[in-house]
Amino acid sequence: MNIDLTDTTSSQINSALVKARRATGMPAVGMVLTLVIVTDEGNHYDALKAAAEASKEHPSRILVVIRRPGRTPRNRHTARLDAEVRVGSESDTGETVLLRLHGELAGHAESVVLPLLLPDAPVVVWWPEDAPEVPSEDLLGVLAQRRITDAAATEDPVASLGLRARTYAPGDTDLAWTRVTGWRSVLAAALDQRHSTIRSAVVEGEAYNPSTELLAMWLADRLKVPVERSVSPGPGITAVRLHTADGTVCLDRPDGALAKLEVPGQPERHVALKRRTTAELVAEELRRLDPDEAYHHAVSYGTDRLGAPGSAAEEEPAPSAKAAPAKKAAAKKTSAARKTAARKVVTRKVTKSK
Template structure:
């Protein structure tokens, strides 16, 4: 069911949601959180589709905030709220409200969104593009327990990591980090099987790929080693080689679908390591609402050593505590990375 509301208010939208749920015989009891998507018209369709698919795992109220302040002084002075309410099969397993904020109202999005939040339920805010410099201090970000950005959408994705490090607050995360969860899980499991000291590592991936940089930073910070960053044709991350005295532990994925895991003294194994859709990434992030301290350590570590893409980039050794934004360059080696979240 879809219902269009023109020049409306938050209270009218709430009343429409109640009437629509009664009409189709559903309730809000099964919804576990409110997902606020801050987007524009061009990105709204893809973002809403991803959120709707993710709601099959996490039934939620989805609020898409589309700001349309207008260009002329007259347009900016005419505040108006238009909404599209979707319930039932048109909104996955939850319900969706598309909010179009016109004129001066575009600068007061939090006042429109606040009355529409599910009571006593967590709030997650996602910026598919054009994320604020400091998500925690954004008016909508202050309403949320979890704030999701995506460095890939930035004009300079790798340099965007420095912005994320400088403004990090508990509850922040980035989809560039979420994309490397399978890589981190596979590499940690490999070192659980092969108890050897890693002397150094090499990470290969596309130029200006923030996920490649984060994986290199994570390895350097957790293992206290030097990690060389090499540019490949892609797609995404293509290989990780951890160098040990017994030989290389190598996870090689040249096609973005299937990877080969090679370990000294063991036969090669093929493992599924496909590049995931945005809906899968959002679903993963909605599984946890507590601060991701491993992400915080990785994104803060060595961020001042990130430069524009080149054919080879080296990540310096990790500092003792990985919490300070300015790292030192000396640290001792450890045996293996900590457990990653699944």
């Protein structure tokens, strides 16, 4: 059922929701959360489509906030709220309300959203494109237990990661981090199968790809080893190589779909590591609403601490602590022997001249 409301209020929208729910025979108690999407007119269709797919796994009330402040002095100060209510087949398993905020009302979206939140249910706010600098201090972000951003949708994704690190608050997350879940799972499973000392790592991926940066920072933070960030044609993350005392653990995905896992002493295996859709990413984030400490530690590590190409020890393993003194002693003996031989040669020359 679809109901269009022009120049309306939050109270009238709630009444329309009740009316539509009764007409379709759909109860409100089946919904588990409220998902607020903050976007613009040009991007709301794709975001709403992804949210509707995610709502099949997490039945929710979806509120799409579309700000339209106005472009002319005449309508810039005219506050008006237009809404479109979709219940039943129009919104899959939940309820959807498109909120178009005109004029001055565009700067006070929280006053419109607050009366429409499901009572006693978690709130998640998602910014598919332009997120505020500090999501936890945004007037809509304050209402949420979970705040989702996407660094990949910004003009400078790597700089966005730095901003997310500086402004992090419990409940913040980013879809760039969600995209590396599969890589983290496969790498962790590979290391569990074979325990070996890890000396360095290399992460390959597209330039300006925030997921590649986050995966490299996560490895550096968890393994406490030098990690090199290498650029490849893509798509997305293409390979991870962990250099261990027993050889190289390599997870290679050149085509963005099927990855090849190589572990020393084990046969080569293929792993399904397909690049996921936005709907799948959002659905994963809605599964847990508690603070993501792993994301916090990874994004806070800093891209400036990653090694440049060629800085990580790739070919020759680093000498162990016990071998270092022995090598130094051998070098000293060699140097002393060379000096003694040189003195003998000089003495012979002087004797001959006499």
